[in-house]
Amino acid sequence: MSQSYDRGLIEDFGRWREFTAGMWAWVFHKFTGWVLIGYLFTHIAVLSTSMQGAKTFNSTIQGLESLALVRLLEVGLLAVAVFHILNGIRLLFVDLGVGLESQDKSFYASLVLTGIIVVASVPTFVSGAF
Amino acid sequence: MAQRYSSFSSGSTAWLLQRITAAFLVIVLAFHFFQLHFVTHAYEIEFAGSQARMENVGYFVTMVLFLVTATFHGVNGVYNALVNQGIDGIQKRVVQIVLGAAALLLVVQGIRVANTLAGF
Amino acid sequence: MSTQTPDTDSENEQPSSTSPQERRMAEKQARKEQREADEAAAANEIQGETVELKVFRYDPEIEGKEEPRFDSFTVPFEKGMTVLDALIYARDEYDSSLTFRHSCRQAVCGSDAFFVNGSQRLGCQTQIADLDGPVRVEPLPHQDVVKDLVVEMDHFYDQMESVDPFFDPDETPDDELEEQRQDRENREKVKLSTRCIWCGACMSSCNIAAGDNKYLGPAAINKAYRFYMDEREGENKRQERLEIIEAEHGVWRCQTQFSCTNVCPKDIPLTDHIQELKREAVKQNLKFW
Missing domain, CATH: 1.10.1060.10 (Alpha-helical ferredoxin)
Known part of the structure; x- marks a missing residue:
């Protein structure tokens, strides 16, 4: 009986088909969180060019904004931020003990709403880049 | 017999702060996106425009608060994610020091940038 | 002891043919093969609906079973059959070494929690009819497996x-028996x-x-x-x-x-x-x- 078998993590990503709504919400929230904190560091780094004068700042920002790739990444950032905000509101309600029985529906709602907001924002975000 | 856990490091303050900063960030992050992608388009951003916004004390204070709360929320979130993975002992100490230093660096540099843009 | 003498004699008389022990072994082997064939036929001939179970197997103490694997069992379906019922059938009819904890069979004792089709459920509370086949039964995840479906608790x-x-x-109340x-x-x-x-x-x-x-x-x-x-x-x-x-x-x-x-x-x-x-x-x- 001394021997036993450790199967490691079973509910890892290999089992993603079996994840429930709450689990997906957590996975997305964590992923978008990592992206946002990562972006915050690069954001401050880019804005730091302002310390070398207005000229450097302007050319850096406009140089970046003229790249189509940057524009697309910005749309991605918007999607990430909007989801994190909406699911964050959902989580605040969960923390307050409100509506826990419909936590799966509120997750789907935040997904759909994120999709709508992002699609509606695409023209504004990419205008002039293509 | 099961081990007893120390109540010495209570997580309630960090937990509460994470929620309070969340509530603040929901509003300010949405405002920030709206301000710098819809009111002013991202490609229109220039030093002069940023300076005009930052000279408003209310805006300046909001942005600095935004920076501080976002840093706390983000770094604390990363720390929690690592604790949930079961880091412990020396590993945990190292993570605390590294994340603390990164947060401090970010806030200091962010405030310097804010001061530059505001022309202080 | 007295029977030994004639035995030696008879062995000497027929040196070319098989010994009685070898004959008995052969008969036993034939019977075993027959029984196994019958069982296989019975399994093939189960009347009506059947359910296929895929069960996680592992036994560190038996050679050849140390490597985890899945065994399939075909069990006759009955109305109201639970995952635990199906496991009991598989154990009683096919493989008596199939090991799992169970006791009250009515979701009170809490001993038969398994990982059924990707979700933690009580075997006795889960209707086969509610599951998509084949029904995959594994021990609870994130706990070490002791044997088959038995995990370290x-x-x-x-x-x-x-x-x-x-x-x-x-x-506590002054009077020991006073209700609280x-x-x-x-x-x-x-x-x-x-x-x-x-x-x-x-x-x-x-x-x-x-x-x-x-x-x-x-x-x-x-x-x-x-x-x-x-x-x-x-x-x-x-x-x-x-x-x-x-x-x-x-x-x-x-x-x-x-x-x-x-x-x-x-x-x-x-x-x-x-x-x-x-x-x-x-x-x-x-x-x-």
């Missing part, structure tokens, strides 16, 4: 013990939390408990809730309980994934209880400032 029990899962009032009554409202408050049957399904489903071995886990926190919310215990014990609940690896580790609440076979709102304790801890700490 020690860690789960340790976590349960660590929250003092028993009524422990500050003061709970008012109706308070009873209603803890009612759902008392349903726990210690099956370990929630702990097994929890992604955080899987990563952080010190995390109390949903069942233990629910137990802590059951007694923390009990108004009869008194301030001292309440404070003691709060300290366990709000320790670093207590309620704060919960990430509200709702996995535990989804799998609980007794429908205990585990996440609600954990969240309530978080708010309670915050409130109590604000008061101390």
Whole structure:
């Protein structure tokens, strides 16, 4: 009986088909969180060019904004931020003990709403880049 | 017999702060996106425009608060994610020091940038 | 001893033919083959609906079974059949070495929690008819497997013990036999939390408990809730309980994934209880400032 078998993590990503709504919400929230904190560091780094004068700042920002790739990444950032905000509101309600029985529906709602907001924002975000 | 856990490091303050900063960030992050992608388009951003916004004390204070709360929320979130993975002992100490230093660096540099843009 | 002499004689008389022992072995082998063929035929000829079980097998003590594998069993389906019924059939009819815990068969003892088709469920409470076939039965994830579907429960029990899962009032009545009554409202408050049957399904489903071995886990926190919310215990014990609940690896580790609440076979709102304790801890700490 001394021997036993450790199967490691079973509910890892290999089992993603079996994840429930709450689990997906957590996975997305964590992923978008990592992206946002990562972006915050690069954001401050880019804005730091302002310390070398207005000229450097302007050319850096406009140089970046003229790249189509940057524009697309910005749309991605918007999607990430909007989801994190909406699911964050959902989580605040969960923390307050409100509506826990419909936590799966509120997750789907935040997904759909994120999709709508992002699609509606695409023209504004990419205008002039293509 | 099961081990007893120390109540010495209570997580309630960090937990509460994470929620309070969340509530603040929901509003300010949405405002920030709206301000710098819809009111002013991202490609229109220039030093002069940023300076005009930052000279408003209310805006300046909001942005600095935004920076501080976002840093706390983000770094604390990363720390929690690592604790949930079961880091412990020396590993945990190292993570605390590294994340603390990164947060401090970010806030200091962010405030310097804010001061530059505001022309202080 | 006396029979030995004729035996030696007969062996000498027929040196070319097989010994009686060899003959018996051959007959036995033939019978075994016949029986196995019959069984296989019976399995093929099961009348009516059948259900296919794919069961996780592992036995560190038997050579050739140390490597985990899945065995398939075809079991005749009956109306109202549960996963546990099917497992019992497979064990009784096909392979007596198939090992799993079970006792009351009515979702009270909490010993037959398995990982069925990707979700933690009680074998005795899960209708085969509700599942898509083949039904895949595995031992509870995130616990070491002892044999087949039997997992090591020690860690789960340790976590349960660590929250003092028993009524422990500050003061006991003078008369030993006097009742310590709970008012109706308070009873209603803890009612759902008392349903726990210690099956370990929630702990097994929890992604955080899987990563952080010190995390109390949903069942233990629910137990802590059951007694923390009990108004009869008194301030001292309440404070003691709060300290366990709000320790670093207590309620704060919960990430509200709702996995535990989804799998609980007794429908205990585990996440609600954990969240309530978080708010309670915050409130109590604000008061101390």
